[in-house]
Amino acid sequence: MKPIKVGLLGLGTVGYGAFRVLARNQEEIQRRAGRGIEVTKIAVRDVERARALVAGACEVVGDPMLVVSDPDIDIVVETIGGYDLTRELVLQAIANGKHIVTANKALLAVYGNEIFAAARKANVMVAFEAAVAGGIPIIKALREGLTANRIQWIAGIINGTTNFILSEMRDKGIDFDAALADAQQLGYAEADPTFDIEGVDAAHKVTIMSAIAFGVPVQFDKAYVEGISRLAAIDIKYAEELGYRIKLLGITRRTDAGIELRVHPTLIPAKRLIANVEGAMNAVLVHGDAVGATLYYGKGAGAEPTASAVVADIVDVTRLHTADPEHRVPHLAFQHDALSNTPVLPIEEVTTSYYLRLCVADKAGVLAEITRILADLNISIDALLQKESREGEPQTDIIILTHETQEKHINAAIAKIEALETVLSKVTRIRMEALS
Amino acid sequence: MKPIKVGLLGLGTVGYGAFRVLARNQEEIQRRAGRGIEVTKIAVRDVERARALVAGACEVVGDPMLVVSDPDIDIVVETIGGYDLTRELVLQAIANGKHIVTANKALLAVYGNEIFAAARKANVMVAFEAAVAGGIPIIKALREGLTANRIQWIAGIINGTTNFILSEMRDKGIDFDAALADAQQLGYAEADPTFDIEGVDAAHKVTIMSAIAFGVPVQFDKAYVEGISRLAAIDIKYAEELGYRIKLLGITRRTDAGIELRVHPTLIPAKRLIANVEGAMNAVLVHGDAVGATLYYGKGAGAEPTASAVVADIVDVTRLHTADPEHRVPHLAFQHDALSNTPVLPIEEVTTSYYLRLCVADKAGVLAEITRILADLNISIDALLQKESREGEPQTDIIILTHETQEKHINAAIAKIEALETVLSKVTRIRMEALS
Numbered sequence: 015m016k017p018i019k020v021g022l023l024g025l026g027t028v029g030y031g032a033f034r035v036l037a038r039n040q041e042e043i044q045r046r047a048g049r050g051i052e053v054t055k056i057a058v059r060d061v062e063r064a065r066a067l068v069a070g071a072c073e074v075v076g077d078p079m080l081v082v083s084d085p086d087i088d089i090v091v092e093t094i095g096g097y098d099l100t101r102e103l104v105l106q107a108i109a110n111g112k113h114i115v116t117a118n119k120a121l122l123a124v125y126g127n128e129i130f131a132a133a134r135k136a137n138v139m140v141a142f143e144a145a146v147a148g149g150i151p152i153i154k155a156l157r158e159g160l161t162a163n164r165i166q167w168i169a170g171i172i173n174g175t176t177n178f179i180l181s182e183m184r185d186k187g188i189d190f191d192a193a194l195a196d197a198q199q200l201g202y203a204e205a206d207p208t209f210d211i212e213g214v215d216a217a218h219k220v221t222i223m224s225a226i227a228f229g230v231p232v233q234f235d236k237a238y239v240e241g242i243s244r245l246a247a248i249d250i251k252y253a254e255e256l257g258y259r260i261k262l263l264g265i266t267r268r269t270d271a272g273i274e275l276r277v278h279p280t281l282i283p284a285k286r287l288i289a290n291v292e293g294a295m296n297a298v299l300v301h302g303d304a305v306g307a308t309l310y311y312g313k314g315a316g317a318e319p320t321a322s323a324v325v326a327d328i329v330d331v332t333r334l335h336t337a338d339p340e341h342r343v344p345h346l347a348f349q350h351d352a353l354s355n356t357p358v359l360p361i362e363e364v365t366t367s368y369y370l371r372l373c374v375a376d377k378a379g380v381l382a383e384i385t386r387i388l389a390d391l392n393i394s395i396d397a398l399l400q401k402e403s404r405e406g407e408p409q410t411d412i413i414i415l416t417h418e419t420q421e422k423h424i425n426a427a428i429a430k431i432e433a434l435e436t437v438l439s440k441v442t443r444i445r446m447e448a449l450s
Numbered sequence: 451m452k453p454i455k456v457g458l459l460g461l462g463t464v465g466y467g468a469f470r471v472l473a474r475n476q477e478e479i480q481r482r483a484g485r486g487i488e489v490t491k492i493a494v495r496d497v498e499r500a501r502a503l504v505a506g507a508c509e510v511v512g513d514p515m516l517v518v519s520d521p522d523i524d525i526v527v528e529t530i531g532g533y534d535l536t537r538e539l540v541l542q543a544i545a546n547g548k549h550i551v552t553a554n555k556a557l558l559a560v561y562g563n564e565i566f567a568a569a570r571k572a573n574v575m576v577a578f579e580a581a582v583a584g585g586i587p588i589i590k591a592l593r594e595g596l597t598a599n600r601i602q603w604i605a606g607i608i609n610g611t612t613n614f615i616l617s618e619m620r621d622k623g624i625d626f627d628a629a630l631a632d633a634q635q636l637g638y639a640e641a642d643p644t645f646d647i648e649g650v651d652a653a654h655k656v657t658i659m660s661a662i663a664f665g666v667p668v669q670f671d672k673a674y675v676e677g678i679s680r681l682a683a684i685d686i687k688y689a690e691e692l693g694y695r696i697k698l699l700g701i702t703r704r705t706d707a708g709i710e711l712r713v714h715p716t717l718i719p720a721k722r723l724i725a726n727v728e729g730a731m732n733a734v735l736v737h738g739d740a741v742g743a744t745l746y747y748g749k750g751a752g753a754e755p756t757a758s759a760v761v762a763d764i765v766d767v768t769r770l771h772t773a774d775p776e777h778r779v780p781h782l783a784f785q786h787d788a789l790s791n792t793p794v795l796p797i798e799e800v801t802t803s804y805y806l807r808l809c810v811a812d813k814a815g816v817l818a819e820i821t822r823i824l825a826d827l828n829i830s831i832d833a834l835l836q837k838e839s840r841e842g843e844p845q846t847d848i849i850i851l852t853h854e855t856q857e858k859h860i861n862a863a864i865a866k867i868e869a870l871e872t873v874l875s876k877v878t879r880i881r882m883e884a885l886s
Contacts, residue, residue, distance in 0.1 A: 035740045039740070042665070048780070149740070151594070151596065154587075154595045155590070158762065159590045159591075161765040304471045305586075308748030309745070309746070322596065324598075330597075333777060333779055337777060348481045349484045
C-alpha cells in the first residue's frame with residue numbers, strides 16, 4: 015500500500031517531537047499501521063530553522079495554506095496552538111478533505127463543536143489524543159475503553175506546571191512565588207505562566223473530557239476556573255496535618271441537577287493513589303458505574319510524550335480512515351445526533367465539602383459564634399483544628415473541614431463569619447473531594 | 451439502523467455481568483454505538499437457572515452450537531472459560547462469520563495464534579479487552595494508544611487474588627496460608643486457587659500483552675512462571691525494612707538478546723506508584739521510548755469491571771466491524787504479516803537484580819566466604835543487612851541485595867553458598883526490579 019502523507023503545521027516542541035518520533039520509530043510504526051507514514055510538507059514561520067532541523071527529509075514552506083490545500087496530503091497535523099489562525103486552518107483543511115490530528119486543547123474546548131460538525135460534513139476524522147494529558151491515552155480510554163459505563167465523574171491532575179509547583183510547595187515548605195520561580199528555571203513553567211497557574215489550561219482539558227464522558231457539547235464558557243496563585247504554604251501544611259494533599263484538579267461530574275465542570279485547588283485524602291502523583295506528572299481518575307474507579311498516569315507534557323499521542327492519532331487515522339463514516343468512532347464518543355443538552359451547573363449549585371481557615375482573635379466564645387453560623391445554615395462539621403496561638407500573638411488559626419453542602423451555603427456562611435469582629439481576616443476556602 | 455445481535459456463551463459471573471450492564475446502560479450505550487445492541491440467545495448448562503435470571507428477555511438454550519450457528523447473530527460473546535470446548539466453539543463461530551468477544555486469557559495465551567489466523571481468514575474481529583486486567587482498557591492502550599512507541603517493557607499487577615494475599619501478608623504480618631484463607635473467605639480466591647497463586651493466570655495475561663507490545667506471536671509455553679505460595683512473611687518484612695514491597699508481577703521486556711516473559715514475586719521500590727496498589731486492584735506499568743512510563747490502574751476482576759471490558763468490546767465491534775479488514779486495528783496491534791520471531795529468553799539468561807536471604811551460623815568469617823563467592827562471579831552487592839541473632843540462637847539472617855546480573859550467575863552463586871557449612875538452609879532468592 016502506498017504511504018499515507020502527512021502535512022505538519024508548526025515545528026515547535028510538539029511538531030518537531032512528532033517528526034522525530036515518526037522518523038525514529040518508522041519501521042515499528044509501519045508494522046502497526048500497515049503502511050508507511052511520510053511527512054511530506056511542513057509549514058512554519060521560520061523556514062530556514064525548520065529546513066536545518068529536517069535536513070532535506072521533506073519540503074518546508076512558510077505559508078500554512080500550502081499544506082492545507084496540498085492535494086497529495088491525507089492528514090494535516092496541527093501543532094501551532096492558539097485559536098484564531100488554527101481555527102481557520104483546520105476548517106480549511108477539513109473543507110479540503112484532510113483528516114486532522116491536533117494537540118490543541120484551547121481550539122477544541124472553544125471551537126470543538128464547530129470543528130466536529132465540519133468534519134462530519136466532510137467525512138473526515140479529527141483526532142486529538144494529545145490535547146488532554148499528553149502521552150496518556152485518556153481520550154481513547156473514555157471514548158472507547160469505557161463505553162459500557164455510565165461515567166459518573168472524572169477528576170484529573172491535568173496540568174504538569176501546577177502539579178510541579180504544588181509538589182515543590184509541599185516538599186520544601188515554600189510559597190507559591192518561590193515555587194513558580196523554580197518551575198520557570200527548570201522549564202516546567204513558561205515565562206508567562208498565566209494559562210497554567212490560573213487553571214485555564216486544565217479547564218480546556220476537562221471541558222473536552224466532560225463532553226466525551228457525558229455526551230454533551232464542549233462548553234468551555236460554562237467551566238468554573240480557579241488557579242493556584244493565591245494558595246498559601248500554610249494551607250498545604252494544615253492539609254497535610256489533617257491527612258490531605260492539595261492538588262489542582264479538573265473535575266467533571268454528572269448529578270441529577272446537571273453537570274459539574276470545574277477547576278480549582280482541591281484537598282484530597284493523602285492515601286489516594288492520585289494524591290501521590292508528584293512533580294510534572296499527570297493522572298486522571300475516572301469513575302464509571304460498571305468498572306468503578308480507573309486511573310491513568312503518565313507524562314502530560316513535553317516533546318516526546320505529546321508526540322506519542324500525536325503519532326498514535328496518525329496511526330489511528332491511517333488504520334481507520336477508509337471506514338464508512340457512519341461506522342467510525344464518533345469524535346466525542348457519542349453519536350452527533352445523540353448529544354444531550356444537560357446543563358452545566360453554576361458553581362454556586364455545586365455540592366462538595368470544604369476546608370476553611372479562619373484567623374481569629376484568641377478570645378473565649380469565638381468558636382461558639384462560628385459553629386453557630388454553620389449550624390444555622392445546616393453545614394455540619396467533619397473535623398476542626400484549633401492551632402495554639404503563637405507566643406505573644408493575640409490571634410490563632412482555626413481549620414474547619416465541613417461535610418458536603420452547596421457552594422451558595424458555604425458562601426453565605428463565610429460572609430457571616432467574616433462579619434464577626436473576632437474574625438481578623440478573609441476566610442480561606444478550599445474545596446475538598448473524597449474521590450471514593 | 452437495526453440492532454446488532456449478540457449471542458452469549460455462558461451466564462456466569464462475567465456473562466451475567468455483561469448481560470446486566472448491557473440492559474442497565476442500554477440507552478447510553480446505544481448513544482455511543484450508534485445502534486441498539488441486543489442479546490438474543492444465551493447458551494448455558496443450567497437452562498432453568500438462566501431462564502430465571504434473564505426473565506424472558508431472550509432465548510436460553512442448552513447447546514452452545516445453537517448460538518454459534520444462529521444466522522441472525524452478529525457477535526458471539528464467549529464467557530465460558532477453559533480451553534477445549536471454547537476453542538472449538540470460537541473457531542466454529544469464526545467459521546460461521548461471527549465476530550468474537552472473549553474474556554478468556556487462557557484460550558488466547560495458548561491458542562491465540564490459531565484463533566487470530568482463523569479470524570483473519572473469515573474477515574471477522576476478535577476482541578479481548580476483558581482478558582487482561584479486567585475493566586482497565588490496557589489492551590486498547592497498548593494496541594492503539596501507544597502505537598508511536600517502541601515499547602521497552604511492561605510490568606503489571608495483573609492478578610487480584612495474589613495482590614490481595616500479599617497486601618494481607620504485609621498489613622497483618624501473617625503467613626501465606628492464613629492470608630489465602632482470608633482471601634478465600636472474602637471471595638477473592640477460589641476454592642482451588644492454584645491458577646492464581648502459582649502465577650499461571652498472570653502468565654496468560656502477560657503473554658498476551660507481550661505479543662501486542664512487541665509484535666510477536668503469543669507464546670505462553672515460553673513464559674517463566676513462579677507463584678507466591680512459597681513466599682515467607684519474613685521476606686515481606688525484610689523487604690519493607692529495605693524500602694521495598696513484594697508484588698507478583700507479570701513482566702515482559704525487550705532486550706537485544708530477546709524478549710523476557712516472566713511472572714514471579716518481585717521486590718520493587720516502595721515509593722513507586724505501582725508499589726502502592728493494594729488489595730485486589732490491578733495496575734499495569736508500560737514503558738515506551740517516546741511516552742516514558744504510563745500506568746493503568748483499576749479493578750482487574752469481578753462481574754461488573756469485567757463486564758465493562760466485554761461490553762466495550764461489543765461496542766467496538768459494533769462501531770467498526772463494517773470496515774474493510776485491511777483497515778481494521780490488527781488483533782495483536784501489529785499487522786499479521788509483520789510479526790517478528792524475536793526469541794523469548796530462557797529465565798537463566800534474564801538479567802535482573804536479586805534479594806537473597808541466608809540463614810547462617812553466627813560465626814566469624816561467614817560473611818567473608820559469602821561475599822567472596824559473589825565477587826568471584828562478578829556479582830556486586832548493592833546493600834547488605836545482617837540481622838542480630840535472636841538471643842540464645844546460634845544462627846542469624848543475612849539479607850543481600852545484588853546489582854544486576856544474569857540469572858545463571860546468581861544460580862551458580864546460590865549453589866556455592868548453599869554448599870558452605872556455615873549456611874544452614876536453602877537460600878531464599880527473590881528477583882528485584884527498579885521499574886525506572
